[in-house]
Amino acid sequence: MPPNAERDLSPYVLPDIRKLKGSLAQRVYETLRAAILAMELPPDTLLKKQEICAQLGVSRSPVTEAITKLAGEGLVEVVPQSGSRVTRFSMPEIREGAFLREAIELAAVARVATGRTDEQLSELNRNLRLQSLCLEDRDEAGFYREDQRMHDLIFEFTGYPKLTAIAVSGWVQVNRARRLLLPIPGRSHQAFEEHCQIIEAIQQRDPEKARNAMLKHLRDLVERLEPLRQSRPDLFD
Template sequence: MTQAFNARALTAIDDLPGSLAQRVYQSLQEAIMSLTFPPGALIRKGAICDELGVSRSPVSEAITRLASEGLVDVIPQSGTRVARFSIEEIREAAFMREALEVAAVEKVARDHTPDQYAKLARNVRLQAMLVEDHDTAGFYQADEEFHALLMEFTGFPGVAATVATIALKLKRPRMLLLPEPGRNDNAVREHLAIVEAIRDRNPDEARSAMRYHLAQLVSRFDPLEKEHPEFFRSRQSH
């Protein structure tokens, strides 16, 4: 089944930073990551050009970049489609994320500076305020910043970049998950447990707290294939 594509939903690029191709890329990526362009949607370059007021060249350049990230599939003689999900790839990405983040939090618990601990503690306090204010979008952003800080504090830029790439594979299916009552409150408590283990320089406890935290999300991915079959690749196409 062909999924809906509406170029009018694209964010205007006039105020975005970077080159023309970079701005087109940002607009397209935002639409894909938010599921405004759902998995399986046929991407019409002409409609994108008309909506954003650009030529085909920056659109093609942006799509090439999106393809390299696994967000679109360029199919000869068929066109370009937003990549459908694969439950195997989701599980693999979750496995890799856990392996890297658990190792990272262990290192941060051992080697962090007082300033790094203060930034993590401040972020968790912000998360709690956002949850109290029912600001779900703000909480998700603070949540992502919390994990990004942990990766940054390893001192290994390549690790941070790798985890960011893996996170892209999980961010889209995460958008399908309906908010569970109390889940954000629990996430704040799980983050706090991680930060307290870091404060205490307890690598074992930090590792355990991170593994528990990540497991809460992974367990919710498996039912998605049955709930939203139109967004997943058929097993035969793997």
């Protein structure tokens, strides 16, 4: 797709927000954000407020508030006299986010490996089993969800409640780009093997081994994104 070519929102049906909690603006925000991160609303999708209002059954005010919040995260670009559209991927932003996430998560996994409890290890192993079941069922969305859950658990088990929010904020562009890799044959299985090595190091209470396993896992992700910029230029700046 050539530069600035816009995709229409209409082929994608937004889910029912009545099942979500929070204010209308928060529910609209969460719905649009989830669709953007899942690549259901890919880069250059034009976000027409009137259409979003009609699909979700809300007024313009919560939609405007949600789009403003998404723009603050770098997921949406507000174009004067043209509306709003989902941003393209930016490799500099992806590298910066990966740098931040690496610094935080290497420290987190080392801490968890040093001080984990048997209950925490059981929960991590349970998560691995769910990942394996998703792979068996060829459930990419489910694997992605459990993959993210594993990382969230590691942050949670550090005992530092603010870490997750910091990581999510810094990782948002990488998190979106990750969805480009899951359809690549063998990538999900390789990611699962990397997860197994991380959890094995935590089980062995070996912080250095845990750091090295996590480092390989995170750096492989960014390295695999580089070729996609060449093969899918329509998605990147």
